[in-house]
Amino acid sequence: MPRKLMKGNHAAVYGAILAGCKAYYGYPITPASEIAESASALFPKFGRTFLQAESEVAAINMVYGAAGCGQRVLTGSSGPGISLKQEGLSYCAASALPCVVIDIMRGGPGLGNIGPEQSDYNQVIKGGGHGNYKVIVLAPNSAQEMCDLTMLAFELADKYRNPVFVLTDxxxxxxxxxxxxxxxxxxxxxxxxxxxxxxxxxxxxxxxxYLDHDDLEQWNRELMKKYAIIQKNEVRVEEYRMDDAEIVAIGYGSSSRVLRSAIGIARERGIKLGMLRPITLFPFPVDEIAELADRGLKGILTVEMSDGQLVDDVNLALSGKMISDLHNRMGGNVPTALEICEKVSELYGV
Amino acid sequence: MNENRKYPFPEIDSDICKGCALCVASCPKDVLVISEKLNSKGFHYSEYVGDGCIGCGNCYYVCPEPSAVTVYMKNYVPEEVS
Amino acid sequence: MIMAQKTVLRKPKGFIDVYRHKPGAEKDRTHYCPGCGHGIIHKLIAEALEDFDIVEKTIIISPVGCSVFAYYYFHTGNLQVPHGRAPAVATSVSRANPDSVVISYQGDGDLAAIGGNNILQAANRGENMVVFFVNNAIYGMTGGQMAPTTLEGQITTTTPYGRNVKTDGYPIQVCEIINQLTAPVYVVRTSLHDMPNIRKTRAAVRKAVLNARDKKGFSFVEILSMCPSGWKMDSVPAQNWIKENMIPRFPLDTFRDISEDTPAIERPVPVMDPDEVKKILGYSVLSDSNFEKNPDAALEKVALRVAGFGGQGIMSAGIALANVGMEYGYNVSWLPSYGPEMRGGTANCSVKIQEDTIGASECTEPNLVIAMNQPSLEKFEKILVPEGTLIYNTTLINIEPSRGDIKVYPIPITGIADELGDTRVQSMVNVGAFAAVTGMFDPGEIENLMSFLFKGKPESVIKLNEKAVRKGYEYVKENFS
Structure with a gap:
């Protein structure tokens, strides 16, 4: 198989090209601008459309138009830009339009900074715009997955006629x-x-x-049905060293990469740490996490680069049978493997 | 449609007409009037009263309701539409 | 077809026979108020689409405002879109379907207030579309609030004392603004206030849709239109109100008409064939070598920090090492430090090269540091693991490393590059030094990769960098064996 050393942002654009994406509409924002830059270099080589929109709002509406015309279409942004796109995303979801949005999360709230964070979790996973809707959310943690999951995103978007996010940092x-x-x-x-x-x-x-109240309620119920099917069929997780794990760490994206390193160190110290990594954040791996409560674990530690947004969903899945602890960093800081190991020792006396 | 009517002439759907009277004001021959009668929606609708239409099309183009006004021109042949 | 040839004037075929998308029983009439200008404009559009036989290839974008339900009526492709965004949506619709006639139909609040930038930018790009801008100086749908085009002194539900230009600004003259841009081909303002002007509007509508059919680019038709309900007057007085109050502020004019002299827009045909896609992505020339790993290497797993000034080839040294690692079949990662310091003169990157799957890509506990300047030495020497390895640039660093538990390689990296005649080859001196220090890479194999690493560069550049690798490698072998 041909291989290439490439940035995650670049790999996502390759994934889009390979998936038959015909158009990219986006607005520059650090740290997602490289996606637009890569797209501006690549898309014209294929006679496909690259357009730098006048705003994030315009970009998502261009996505709406292209999706309405049946094209596989991509946009990319970061936190503040995603906030601006939410109205358009609500329209896309409401009109059952397949499209793919890449969110390279940065530090917030407000202007925050351009360091890595995972604080768009709630605004993306909970369907951040107005009205009742959800988007499918894939969370790659490598350049390879940036390519592969972007391709999968297009497939799922079309399969369910729904916006799909590729959410990373x-x-x-x-x-x-x-x-x-x-x-x-x-x-x-x-x-x-x-x-x-x-x-x-x-x-x-x-x-x-849908002017008629009953018609709109009916449409909302159809959307609910669709989301239930997605929840049933599309959950994806990665398990790492879970066979004999006595403590399970949960994290996605960058956190999960650090967790892999932390597990290496912990195991050298005789601590049986394993990892459950959600690859889909909606659908959230509710059953997989709920099942952890029956394993007789010493503890569950959620590691995230946000203020407890992920651990809330973990605890919802655990339904009170266990409570996950939280280790988090914010502001552009990434947790380190050593820091996680120390937290594990401190929390669970190992 | 009254086959015996003299071409050209306008035909106004009295039920669809909203009685805005723009056609009445735009008619150069003053052959349109607002009816005393109300239609089912409560509008006093516009009516073509007798002769005098010259087929200028003003009433058609000024009417905001796409189905309310039809104008049959002088050279209209009824067979054209089935 | 000119009107004189028509034998009957009836509901145009640009409309759907029965308005099936319209809820309720009245599927034979519009939702517009009596005397509303929208119906007149709709009819002129529908007639033009029929007359030019382009109903089937037309796509209409309905805005938010009274004409939000334009899709009830037109027998075309229809998209209803968020408030103000019709030109953005029309842009991608037109790009996706370059042979279609794309119409953005908008009111004054939608176009000139919330969507102000979208209309300007679509116009400025010269998108192949028609914009029908219905200016009735008021928000109709929401119940008669002030619009950007509301006249000075005009009473609306949000200007109960009349529009005060000192606090609310002046009525915006959109055609005049659009006419400042280079790309639009047709910019015109017409009115519905009497029959001659309705006929002029008809002519403008027809010209605009023909421009779109002929791919001439951006046509903008502003139409002064009645809102009897919002203005709280009857329809005929409303026409007079346009004449007496609106036209003085919004003069009727053909601001621009250059469509005749404008060539048709051509859009490329997307390449979708998988083989062609792979060819363009260069699949056949991508890496497939698998060099043999050195079983006797001093290091078998590297967590490296390269650090120095911007311009010292810090990032490129890291990327080159990751690329070479890939060719040996290692897992590799490269992560730049990024943030404000990226532009502030210092730079560093993390490189991991190892057999196992890589966890964290940032080297928080590196086992190898290449320090190209003094601040980098001071910063990164500290975080080296015990027994770690430090390569530092003696050309620019005058102090000695402070730790005693690390292996140290003082190398005049910049000096070696300068001797070769180009400071920029420092990065490849580092690559050569790395190969010698770790024993992981063979300089001969690296030389084999030079044309790949410096793809597109002249032979002289490749040769120079090849020398740099060799010099870095030899310096280590000669001085530290």
Missing amino acids: GVIGQMMEVVELPEPVTELPDKSEWAIYGTADSRHLINSI
Whole structure:
């Protein structure tokens, strides 16, 4: 398989090209600008559209338009930009439009800084715009996964006619790793039932207005049904050294990379630490986490680069049978492996 | 449609007309009037009263309701529409 | 087709026969108030689409405002979009379907207030679309509030004492603004206040949609229109109100018409064929070598920090090492320090090269540090693991390392590069030194990779960097064996 040393941000754009993405609409923001830069270099080589939009808001609306026309379409941004995109995302979800959004999270709130953080968790996982909706959220932790999960994102977006996020942080985006480049997709899904192509047969309507209360409630119930199917079918996790683990750490993205290192150190010290890494954040691995409570563990430690946003969902999944502890860093700081090991020893007396 | 009517002439759907009277004001021959009668929506609708239409199309183009006004021109052949 | 040839004027085929998207029983009439200008404009558009036989290839973008339900009526592709964003959506719709006629239909609040930037930017890009801008100086849908085009002194529900230009600003003249931009091909303001002007509006509508059909670019048609409900007057007086109050502020004019002399926009055809995609991505020339690892290497797992000034090739040394590591079949990662310091003159990166899957990519406890200047030495010597290795640049560092539990390689890295005639080859001197110190890489194999590492660079540059690798390597072998 051809391989290439590349940044996570760059790998995601390769993934988009390989997935048959025809258009990129975006606005520059650190630390996601490299996605736009890569797209601006690559997309025109394929006769595909790259357009630097006038704003984040315009970019997501361009995504809405392209998706409505049946194109696989991508945008990328970071926290403040994602906040601005939320209205458009609500429209995309409400109109059942498949699209992919990459969020390279940075430090917040407010302008914050451009260091890595995971503090967009709530605004992304909970469907951050107005109204009842959810987006599928994939959380890569390597350059390889930036490519692979971006491709998967397009597949899931089309499968469920729903926006899909690729959610990660500046470390994964900026880091270079070896990426084994997969084969391009050979066939794109048929969207002629609903997409608008400017032809007699495609005079469809893309819309999210339901004036009648019962109609809108019915549509919301259909969306709920869809999300339940996604919850049932699409959960993805990685387990690492879980076989004999007495303590389980939970983390995604950069945190999970550090956890892998921490487990290496802990094991040398005779501490049986394992890791459960959510690869999908919606659907959240509720069952997989709930099951941890029956293992007789010494403890569960959630490691995140946010203020307890992830541990809230972990504890919801644990339903009070156990309570996960929290180790978190913020402001652009990444937890270190040693720091996690020390926290584990301190919390669980090992 | 009254087949015996003299072309050109406008035909106004009295039920769809919202009685805005823009057509009445725009008619150069003053052959449109607002009816005393109300339609089912409570509007005094516009009516073509007798002869005098010259087929200028003003009433058609000024009317905001796409289905309210039809104008049959002088050279209109009824067979054209089935 | 000119009007004289028509034998009947009836509901145009640009409209749907039965407004099936409209809820409720009245699927044969619009939702607009009596005397509203929207219906007139809709009809002119629908007629033009039918007359030019482009109904099927037209896509209409409905805004937020009274015309939010424009999609009830037009027998075209329809997208209803967020407030003010119609030009942004129309942009991507047009890019996706370059052969279609894309129409953005917007009111004054949508276009000139919340969507002000979107309209300017779509116009400035010269997107192939028509914008119909219905200016009735008021927010109709929300119940008669002030619009950006509300006239001075005009009473609305949010200007109960009349629009005060000292606090609310002046009515915005959008055509005049659009006309400042270079790209638009047709900019016109018309009015519905009497029949001659409705006919002029008809002509403008027809010209604009033909421009879109012929891919001429951006056409902007502003239409002064009645809102009898919002203005609280009957329809005919509303027409007079346009004439007497709006036209003085919004003069009717063809601001620009250069479509005749403008060539059609051409958009590329996307390449989707998998083989072609792989070819363009260069699959066939991507790495596939698997050099043999050195079983006797001094280090078998590297967590490296390279640090120095910006411009010392810090990042490129790290990337080159990661690339070489990849060719040996190692797992590798490279992480730049990033943040404000990136532009402040100092730079450092983390490189990991190892057999196992890599966890954290930042080397918080490196076993190897290459310090290219004194601040880097001071900062990173401290975090080296016990028994770690320090390479430092004696050309620029005058102090001695302070720790006694580490292996030290003082090397005049900048000096070696300067001797080769180009300071920039420091990064490859470092690569050579790394190979010698760790024993992980063979300089001959690195030389084999030079054309890959310096792809697209002239042969002289490649040769120079090859020498730099060799010099770095030899310096270590000669001085520290």
